[in-house]
Amino acid sequence: MSDLFENAVPLARGQTLSDQATEALRRHVVNGDWPVGIMLPSEAVLSQKLDVSRSVIREAVSRLKAEGLLASHQGRGAFVSSDRPRMGFAIDERDVDNRRKLAQILELRLGVEIEAAAIAALRRGHADLEQIHSAVSAFAAVQKFGPEQVRAGVDADLQFHRAICVATRNDYYLGLFNYLSASLRETIEAGRNRSVERGGDSREAAEEHRAVAEAIEAQDSLAARKLMRRHLELSSARLLGHLWNGEGRE
Amino acid sequence: MSDLFENAVPLARGQTLSDQATEALRRHVVNGDWPVGIMLPSEAVLSQKLDVSRSVIREAVSRLKAEGLLASHQGRGAFVSSDRPRMGFAIDERDVDNRRKLAQILELRLGVEIEAAAIAALRRGHADLEQIHSAVSAFAAVQKFGPEQVRAGVDADLQFHRAICVATRNDYYLGLFNYLSASLRETIEAGRNRSVERGGDSREAAEEHRAVAEAIEAQDSLAARKLMRRHLELSSARLLGHLWNGEGRE
DNA sequence: TGTAATTAATTGTATTATAATATTAATATT
DNA sequence: AATATTAATATTATAATACAATTAATTACA
Structure with missing residues (x-):
């Protein structure tokens, strides 16, 4: 797990940095190299690895939280909560x-x-x-x-x-x-x-x-x-x- | 204009400020007082109205973007893209x-x-x-x-x-x-x-x-x-x- | 009139600092 | 030794500020 990002292109271009960071994190989750339940690297580490500011990392994490893929707790860290999209109760x-x-x-x-x-x-x-x-x-x-x-x-x-x-x-x-x-x-x-x-x-x-x-x-x-x-x-x-x-x- | 937040209690309730800000914004959208297509107040204004930092506002907006309710463009602003959540009721x-x-x-x-x-x-x-x-x-x-x-x-x-x-x-x-x-x-x-x-x-x-x-x-x-x-x-x-x-x- | 330059407004990103919370280690107490 | 308390540490949450990038509006000028 040492260098999960070492060969990761410094965030392809086209979209915003937040978009790209979101995709990068999502990929690690759905690919399975971050198993469900594992704790993510801290925001500080992630921002360093992806070479973006912590603001961008927080925004990416917040989106993935909204999607249900991640969960974060103050003082503890961020965790992978699921590797698949969630299905909910819906009314036609x-x-x-x-x-x-x-x-x-x-x-x-x-x-x-x-x-x-x-x-x-x-x-x-x-x-x-x-x-x-x-x-x-x-x-x-x-x-x-x-x-x-x-x-x-x-x-x-x-x-x-x-x-x-x-x-x-x-x-x-x-x-x-x-x-x-x-x-x-x-x-x-x-x-x-x-x-x-x-x-x-x-x-x-x-x-x-x-x-x-x-x-x-x-x-x-x-x-x-x-x-x-x-x-x-x-x-x-x-x-x-x-x-x-x-x-x-x- | 007409001070949409003037009587809104400064975000009571137990969760994080981002959670509360998200709910506040979502409410304006699903209630319909921010119709589809309209431009939201600027982040600066929102942070002042809700009495939270711009970071919190950005996080809330980013979540609602992930839900498909909002869309934002650099230099233009944030807009209501739908008044209906893309996902049904779901539990993380x-x-x-x-x-x-x-x-x-x-x-x-x-x-x-x-x-x-x-x-x-x-x-x-x-x-x-x-x-x-x-x-x-x-x-x-x-x-x-x-x-x-x-x-x-x-x-x-x-x-x-x-x-x-x-x-x-x-x-x-x-x-x-x-x-x-x-x-x-x-x-x-x-x-x-x-x-x-x-x-x-x-x-x-x-x-x-x-x-x-x-x-x-x-x-x-x-x-x-x-x-x-x-x-x-x-x-x-x-x-x-x-x-x-x-x-x-x- | 039309076009380019300027200005203002807004989101995107970076940086730093502080608060709140949880975990761990150290220490004291019984 | 076991347990409770305290301190140290790590992490996310929030705040504040500054600047960059982009867009839209305004102005200047031909």
Whole structure:
């Protein structure tokens, strides 16, 4: 392992140094000369070997971390975590147009977010509460008249739910929510030519948000669970109802 | 312009600044307040707004570039190239070696499977019941002596939980479970040189399985939820306990 | 008007310094 | 001897600054 780079051309040209450094590191991983679990040379050593600055090395490592090939820990070092691209849980984009599939996605969201609310009630800090309450106010303040306001309402709604996931301090609750919400957003945007919101619905939802936020503030995990379930069930019903029979009414 | 960050709390939360900055930027993209094609504020401005160094901003941008959300060009700026993550929800394999991350994964599994049990209780058919009961018996029958039996035990355990997800008739509950269980299996396999199972634990788990199955058969959604929660909490504690005493870090 | 030179803005890279964290070694304590 | 504490060391994380490279806009000039 002494000189892994000795014959390595000083980074072919064409792209940025970061691009080239990324490729160089990736090659060592997928080629297998850096087995899974091994610790990489320190950033200082790498920058010397590849004859680039430490900034470039850090940028390359950060990209490979985003790809899941590397992992780094402050004070310990960087490690090879995988030698193959990762495959994840994914939703076929075409399914969001399918009412049955959409209902299933909403149902999955139910399980995730109910528990998220319960956990958030136990762990929420001051900053979390601020975010949650700010999202509640933002949603309540939006008047759903035109399409632009509807969009703002959807944003505020998602912001509320995301703030709760953040408060769980669990990266996977947040990550899964982000993914599910991105999928759901498309559906809502697609179907908003019909009236997706009614004034009454909006007021109800705002009140439900407020109740959930109150339970989380009170650190009442049980109440948070119950109220979030109620909110999501009603919310899903409203969404599916509108998208189904395109009912518009003021 | 309109100060997109003015009310944004200066990045609360527990991870590295780069992680938090990444989330902050990603949020603006997926929320849509930075539409596809728009140019981001300069790195200097972003670092000032988020109150972090330019290094942190660059690292965050580089990650989002790796995800396909952003693109940057020297002399021009950084731009939103997509509002949809290229990859679905995924768990870095490196994280299963991390006790804290592992606990988070188990916590997510909690939310998913508890609701799955509740839904299964409402929808289970005859065929579903057969599968579930058969998995209960298989797990109870395995004697955990050698490594081969331990593996069989893990298989039977996953079979039980999978059968419940099948009974939900929801493809996404099953899909997410399959993904999570694949991630968890690696951890269990990795740590099985140490004693991952004890006779007492196995008997307890078998009894918990039986109770959950009974509730699902009785179509008692509430009981299924409660019993599954109990089972998963105990099960997680057992797993984390073993990995703690047995195998610690890398 | 058209073209070249200048200027400003922005990302890319380099450098240095410090903080935070984890590991290891040394030391003290019982 | 075993254990706990402390110190030393190595590494990543963050900050700050400077400069290079590139692009876009502006100006000067013919």
